[in-house]
Amino acid sequence: MEPEIPESDIQTRNLRVLEALLFAAKEPLGAEDMHPFLSDNADLADLLDQLQQRYQHAGVNLVKRGEKYAFRTAEDLSFLLRRDDVEQKPLSRAALETLSIIAYHQPVTRSEIEEVRGVATSKGTLDVLMEAGWVRMRGRRRTPGRPVTYGTTLEFLDHFGLEQISDLPGLGELKGAGLLSSTLPPDFSVPKPVDGDLTPDEDPLEPDDTGDDLLSELEAANKPSDV
Template sequence: MEPNGQHSDIQIRNLRVLEALLFAAKEPLGADDLRPYLSENADLADLLDQLQQRYQHAGINLVQRGEKFAFRTAEDLSFLLRRDDVEQKPLSRAALETLSIIAYHQPVTRSEIEEVRGVATSKGTLDVLMEAGWVRMRGRRRTPGRPVTYGTTMGFLDHFGLEQITDLPGLGELKGAGLLSSNLPPDFSVPKPSDGDLTSDEDPLEPDDAGDDLLSDLDARNQPNET
């Protein structure tokens, strides 16, 4: 067993290494990203918990995004940095609706998105969301035609301050915010999204699936513009 002083030095070094890695990272980091830099048998969960507590009342906090971690400005101070934000073009109504459907119904195909919206969804709308880093192609549905399924990304969680996809507002919260009518059918419910691993009715994507998906969407470009 190591002397207490030596153990303390190793612990301090591990914490400093984690702190440095997370500060320098452009995106949230997971266990596989962090463990190689720590001492053997380091308790990563305990180290992350210590860092979270250390920065709990600081100007930045250690937050969890899915299974990954990142330093982010404390929520109560975020307004101070808004003037430095790069102004982004607002999403169109079609893009917002599509993003909401993907977030709550994932994994979901384009035809399923269109069924919920009631109008055609152009490839351009999905491209905008994927270029923003909020939507990704998950896999292929095990149905005729093997359509691509879509889901949200770690960037989506990070941008909207969600730890897990299940932290999306529920029915009561959406009603309270005035985003849903109070005259909904008694059996109406907000879907529970599935994110992460492929579901039993999805196959993994192949390397050329992005090109195949583009070809399969050519017909959609000749459809009327969506509203």
């Protein structure tokens, strides 16, 4: 009969394995990615909490992005690495407005985006946001024509340092940061951001929803580009 391994040794091994997995990962990991490498009775939530505390004051921190975890440079040290950042072309005003509407109103269709903006939204605008990895096609609205709905991605949360979409600033925070005019109408409000699984009025994308099919929808109105 083999000697029983002390619980403390199993716990130490689980922590080391989890630490190695997260350091080696190219993108945030979910529970389904980590559990197979741990002991059968491992308490993943407790292990992650221990790692977060261990790295709380280190050069890298363990952060949560949606339901996944990743190591990221500590916020107070990020300025030291900016010199190595690859210069990226800034988003146009149209793309920024569209991204903001999708983030706060998701799930949202192109026609709903246009209604909020008050102008047509070109295929190019959505293409830029999807190529950046910040916007994804969620599903199809259960309305005539079954338009595609859009939402933000895990990459969006990761890029902007958000744990979940509800961490986006509210009306008071936006005003305090000077991002909204102090002369807004009294009834003006900022939607409470929500995300997650498909809502009751959405259907999942089907296998035959090819890129060409969705592209044709974006081009249907043949509207001029605003980017």
